[in-house]
Each structure stands twice: as structure tokens, then as C-alpha cells.
Amino acid sequence: MTPGQTIVSRFRSEMLTDWGALAKAIDEVVAWRPIExxxxxxxKFWGRVGDDALAMFWHEGFGEFVTGYNRMSLGRGMTFEDTGLSYRDHSPSIQRPSEWLPLPPSGEK
Known part of the structure; x- marks a missing residue:
């Protein structure tokens, strides 16, 4: 029996209706890694923020873990004077995860 099947079996057999109990059962099988x-x-990876797991990544320009951001692009041939780039990232959705897990390989759910 796989760890996932074990969790589902335990959840069904104990007839848990509390999502917190399900999260605890999952935590017993899944080893979250230190955010450092x-x-x-x-x-991209799963970052744990409170009781949520969010897909996120490190954005070098912001120096933060983010779930998304906006990008402003200039017209053809134009660049920003301070960076020399033709785009500027802005309005990040910054996250402060406490732990992380790798995303499953592409093609798996």
C-alpha cells in the first residue's frame, strides 16, 4: 500500500470529517523540508504558508518567494535607463513559507 493509499484508508476508516485531522495525517507521511x-x-515548489500549500518560486529581482508578479514591457528597442532591460517586474505576491516540498514531476498529479 502506498503512503497516499494509507492516508485515504485511515481517513475513511476513522471517518474523519475534520480537515485539520486530514492535514495532520498527511504531515505524518510527507516530510516537509526546511525553507532554508x-x-x-x-x-517552482510547494511552499507551506500557515495551513496552505502554495506553488511558488524564488524571484531573484525581488529577493523573495513569490506566487506571481506582473511584468511591464517597453516598446521595441526601448530600455529602462537604470537596468538596460526592456521589461520591469512589479507587484509581486510575496509569500513567507515556513517549509517546502518539490512539485511532482511534469505529467503527474
């Missing part, structure tokens, strides 16, 4: 070891190369 999270990737900082732009790779």
Missing part, C-alpha cells in the same frame, strides 16, 4: 533548503533558481 528551498531552491532559489526560479524552480
Amino acid at each position: 533548503s528551498a531552491p532559489k533558481d526560479g524552480q
Whole structure:
């Protein structure tokens, strides 16, 4: 029996109706990793924020973990004087995760 099947079986057998109890059962099987070891190369991962798991990544420009941001692009051939780039990222949705897990490989759910 896989860990996932074990959780579902336990959930059904105990007839848990409390989502907190389900989250606790999952936490017993899933080993969250310290946030200090999270990737900082732009790779997406699950970040734990309170009781939520959010897909996020490290954005070098903001120096923060984010779930998203907006990008403003200038017209063809134009650049910002201070960076020399033709775009500027802004309005990040900054997160403060306490732990992280890798996302499953592409193609898996």
C-alpha cells in the first residue's frame, strides 16, 4: 500500500470529517523540508504558508518567494535607463513559507 493509499484508508476508516485531522495525517507521511533548503533558481515548489500549500518560486529581482508578479514591457528597442532591460517586474505576491516540498514531476498529479 502506498503512503497516499494509507492516508485515504485511515481517513475513511476513522471517518474523519475534520480537515485539520486530514492535514495532520498527511504531515505524518510527507516530510516537509526546511525553507532554508528551498531552491532559489526560479524552480517552482510547494511552499507551506500557515495551513496552505502554495506553488511558488524564488524571484531573484525581488529577493523573495513569490506566487506571481506582473511584468511591464517597453516598446521595441526601448530600455529602462537604470537596468538596460526592456521589461520591469512589479507587484509581486510575496509569500513567507515556513517549509517546502518539490512539485511532482511534469505529467503527474
